Amino acid sequence: MNIGIVVYSETGNTKGVAKILKQKIEAYGHKARIEHIRADKKRKHLEIAPSTHPYDRLYFAAPVHAFTLAQPMKKYLRDLPDLPEVPVGVFVTQQFRHKIFGGMQALRYMKRMLKKRDATITASGIVHWTHPGRDRIIDEITDELLK
Secondary structure, eight states: EEEEEEESSSSHHHHHHHHHHHHHHHHHHOOOEEEEEHHHHTTTSEEOOOOOTSEEEEEEEEEEEETTEHHHHHHHHOOOOOOOOEEEEEEEEEESGGGGTHHHHHHHHHHHHHHTTTTOOOOOOETTTTTTTHHHHHHHHHHHHTT
């Protein structure tokens, strides 16, 4: 199986979780590639918007900014082509420990936009970066995404 992990990350936190997910995917014998979304300095325009083809499965990951999904990921998802019959997993990273501080809103946005593209969402999760059990949370979420 050929799996793509589409990531927007500024500080490296989201990218770090994506790397863990990639390692777990590869441990199952699948091919995985992390594709990076890049935006200009003001986050108004995407400089790199990765293709979702030819992946058999996709994951989308981004941080929470100002209590919502990071703008570059929003822009990317708005322009995404349809994804029928492609299983999709999503996750976000956020600084705060409580999902009500943007994590849930960010996931809802991602799911809504992906459902408009006919994607089948299989799993989702929020990594609370300052939570003392962060490593355990990352392990649980990446395991859930692989189901």
